[in-house]
Amino acid sequence: MGPFEYFEPRTVGEATKLLFIHGEKAKIMAGGIDLIPRLRKGEIKAGYVVNIQNIPGLEHIEPNQKGEITFGAMARLRSIEGSETIQNKYPILYEAIHQITSVQTKYMGTAVGNLCVATPASDIATSLFALGARLKISGVKDERAEPIEKFYVDYHLTSLKQGEMVTGVLLPNPPPGTGTAFLNLVRTHADIAKISVAAAIVVQNGICREARLAIGAAAPTVLRAVNAEAFLMGQKVTPEVIHKAAEIAAGETKPITDIRSTAGYRREMAKVLVKRAVEKAVETVKA
Amino acid sequence: MKKEVAYFKVNGRSYEVILTPETTLSELLREHLDLTGTKRACGVGECGSCTVLVDGIPTLACSTLAIAVRGKEVLTIEGLAKGTQLHPLQQAFIDSGAIQCGFCTSGMIMMAKALLDKNPNPSRQEVKEGLGGNLCRCTGYVKIIDAVMAAAEAMGKGADR
Numbered sequence A: 001m002g003p004f005e006y007f008e009p010r011t012v013g014e015a016t017k018l019l020f021i022h023g024e025k026a027k028i029m030a031g032g033i034d035l036i037p038r039l040r041k042g043e044i045k046a047g048y049v050v051n052i053q054n055i056p057g058l059e060h061i062e063p064n065q066k067g068e069i070t071f072g073a074m075a076r077l078r079s080i081e082g083s084e085t086i087q088n089k090y091p092i093l094y095e096a097i098h099q100i101t102s103v104q105t106k107y108m109g110t111a112v113g114n115l116c117v118a119t120p121a122s123d124i125a126t127s128l129f130a131l132g133a134r135l136k137i138s139g140v141k142d143e144r145a146e147p148i149e150k151f152y153v154d155y156h157l158t159s160l161k162q163g164e165m166v167t168g169v170l171l172p173n174p175p176p177g178t179g180t181a182f183l184n185l186v187r188t189h190a191d192i193a194k195i196s197v198a199a200a201i202v203v204q205n206g207i208c209r210e211a212r213l214a215i216g217a218a219a220p221t222v223l224r225a226v227n228a229e230a231f232l233m234g235q236k237v238t239p240e241v242i243h244k245a246a247e248i249a250a251g252e253t254k255p256i257t258d259i260r261s262t263a264g265y266r267r268e269m270a271k272v273l274v275k276r277a278v279e280k281a282v283e284t285v286k287a
Numbered sequence B: 001m002k003k004e005v006a007y008f009k010v011n012g013r014s015y016e017v018i019l020t021p022e023t024t025l026s027e028l029l030r031e032h033l034d035l036t037g038t039k040r041a042c043g044v045g046e047c048g049s050c051t052v053l054v055d056g057i058p059t060l061a062c063s064t065l066a067i068a069v070r071g072k073e074v075l076t077i078e079g080l081a082k083g084t085q086l087h088p089l090q091q092a093f094i095d096s097g098a099i100q101c102g103f104c105t106s107g108m109i110m111m112a113k114a115l116l117d118k119n120p121n122p123s124r125q126e127v128k129e130g131l132g133g134n135l136c137r138c139t140g141y142v143k144i145i146d147a148v149m150a151a152a153e154a155m156g157k158g159a160d161r
Helices: A012-025 A035-041 A077-082 A084-089 A091-098 A103-108 A111-117 A123-130 A226-232 A239-252 A263-286 B025-032 B088-095 B105-118 B124-130 B141-156
Strands: A005-007 A026-029 A048-051 A061-063 A069-072 A134-138 A143-147 A152-154 A165-171 A178-185 A195-204 A207-216 B004-010 B013-019 B051-054 B057-060 B073-075
Touching: A012 A026, A012 A048, A012 A165, A026 A035, A061 A084, A069 A084, A069 A111, A077 A084, A077 A091, A077 A103, A077 A111, A084 A091, A091 A123, A091 A178, A091 A195, A103 B057, A103 B105, A111 A123, A111 A165, A123 A178, A123 A195, A123 A207, A178 A263, A195 A263, A207 A226, A207 A239, A207 A263, A226 A239, A239 A263, B013 B025, B025 B051, B051 B105, B057 B105, B088 B105, B088 B141, B105 B124, B105 B141, B124 B141
Parallel strands: A005 A048, A026 A048, B004 B073
Antiparallel strands: A061 A069, A069 A165, A134 A143, A134 A165, A178 A195, A195 A207, B004 B013, B051 B057, B051 B073
């Protein structure tokens, strides 16, 4: 691992100042589960490592005044997985974390850290796209909240500007009549997904009123199948409609061929998983 | 980068070490403190062999900066036995034939300790899930799970932790 200077800021302000001064050479360390191995392998370089573990107030998982749940940048995956509020209110986030096999990774790693890696194969990001999550971002001078779709710019590239860090995630209240589902396809559960799908659907009197379909590992970033979502809106959710929506969604993917799968297989499986996820989401509305 | 003096607590003992910030916890343990019971296998957080407990939390020493655990209680495999009396998990691993090449054993036992500290009476399935982040390339998983179940039983009957 190349030499770097190490900082332990005690406030978000101190951290963002360090990030601003040192720019791209500075890397944030939350759980370290991604950063340290990548530094060791030489995949990335850091002149400065900013450890945010000792900043008070970033570990919370709690409701705000509107009842929306927020969790902080240092909320560990294990804590989010174990939160009854998350399990009951946002089951697809729980499922995306629960199926991670390494317990150590969950004790050490944070959800925000996973998001900031900006890999399209993030099951957590895929479920948060469907849930309409917003990221809380602090800079040297101001703060902003950004929908998760806007945060992802390209493969391993986020919208964070110099001196900015993500301090937390805000999960909106699901509208009445919401059903959700998360599905992925893996070689083994210790590996990342070949493809993953998360769906959140609002159905009232059998009619789809809102749909968020997120697909992971099928493009440079997690993507929302916006055309399929638009197709579903206002329709009665019959098997034929779901089948057509799945076909449209598969057409919106831009998969690649790599060691885990081929582009063609990923596109086919996107269709299958979107179909199953929408069916399952609709079932959970009735339940 | 610059070397600095740092203070660590490992297995109840205090250590003063001069190190650089890029030193990992596994390097600190193995190369600075001669505590070579903690194994480094994959070195990139995939296999669980380097698992130690930091303030009771199972932690991958290869993916942790030593400097970030200053002042915290680090527990390694060397800290389990009391003199010549083995920890029930160590005894159960021997009795169950759960050690083959031995490279995963320290990590398996430390992870199992974290599991039993939280859940003293786990089901077989809970043990499997609890050890999901620990690989044994001899593939001796059945006996490892047997050992953890046996240790849980022994500890329930009052065997000394």
